Amino acid sequence: QVQLQESGPGLVKPSETLSLTCSVSGGSISSSSYYWGWIRQPPGKGLEWIGSVYFSGTTYYNPSLKSRVTVSIGTSKKQFSLRLTSVTATDTAVYYCARERVGADDSFDLWGQGTMVTVSS
Amino acid sequence: DIQMTQSPSSLSASVGDRVTITCRASQSISRYLNWYQHKPGKAPKLLIYAASSLQSGVPSKFSGSGSGTDFTLTISSLQPEDSAAYYCQQSYSTPYNFGQGTKVEIK
Numbered sequence: 001q002v003q004l005q006e007s008g009p010g011l012v013k014p015s016e017t018l019s020l021t022c023s024v025s026g027g028s029i030s031s032s033s034y035y036w037g038w039i040r041q042p043p044g045k046g047l048e049w050i051g052s053v054y055f056s057g058t059t060y061y062n063p064s065l066k067s068r069v070t071v072s073i074g075t076s077k078k079q080f081s082l083r084l085t086s087v088t089a090t091d092t093a094v095y096y097c098a099r100e101r102v103g104a105d106d107s108f109d110l111w112g113q114g115t116m117v118t119v120s121s
Numbered sequence: 122d123i124q125m126t127q128s129p130s131s132l133s134a135s136v137g138d139r140v141t142i143t144c145r146a147s148q149s150i151s152r153y154l155n156w157y158q159h160k161p162g163k164a165p166k167l168l169i170y171a172a173s174s175l176q177s178g179v180p181s182k183f184s185g186s187g188s189g190t191d192f193t194l195t196i197s198s199l200q201p202e203d204s205a206a207y208y209c210q211q212s213y214s215t216p217y218n219f220g221q222g223t224k225v226e227i228k
Contacts, residue, residue: 046208046219046220046221046222047157047159047165047208047210047219047222048219049210049215049216049217049218049219060215062215062216063122063216064216096164096165098165101170104171105153105155105170105171105174105212106153106212106217107155107167107170107171107176107210107212108155108157108165108167108210109167109170109176110167111164111165111166112164113162113163113164114164
């Protein structure tokens with residue numbers, strides 16, 4: 001079955017760029033049935049949707065992060081990525097990648113295990 | 122933005138109890154409401170989509186109802202494995218906001 005796995009540095013310095021990759025196994029990222037998204041959870045807080053990308057490259061972002069975020073499909077078509085620039089301590093969170101169903105419900109029906117990213121010097 | 126408010130923020134109930142969690146949207150979202158279960162260190166799991174549709178593989182003890190601004194998630198007979206945080210999420214419009222979560226504990 002389809003599985004998602006996040007990877008990337010666990011520690012990022014303030015003002016630098018956070019870069020994460022989500023590897024998709026057991027299925028195709030080029031399906032027209034899904035978007036591919038990123039969601040984060042700061043320590044002790046709730047879930048925040050960051051943004052999503054379609055296999056065609058179409059993206060949409062949370063306006064609260066839009067100026068700093070890029071979500072993109074990898075050239076191998078088996079990965080998608082998150083870039084978050086100019087990070088601060090408030091970007092410390094567990095970052096999840098997730099599959100978003102296109103159409104009637106736009107729910108996130110499959111998630112990765114998450115990866116903790118700490119912003120600190 | 123559409124704000125989602127869950128209540129209660131936490132609850133403690135006994136095995137076998139019927140548990141209800143409420144989610145309220147700041148404006149009408151029709152039935153674009155999803156529920157997730159999240160256990161520590163695990164991937165969140167979709168339970169209910171479109172307010173009341175049970176995700177494949179999810180036990181029928183979970184059910185959802187509501188439309189417009191008011192929604193509920195019900196666990197018909199609470200079991201120890203149901204100890205988790207539960208989140209609602211609106212998918213009516215972006216940004217897709219989540220509720221703040223309800224932590225369910227077993228007495």
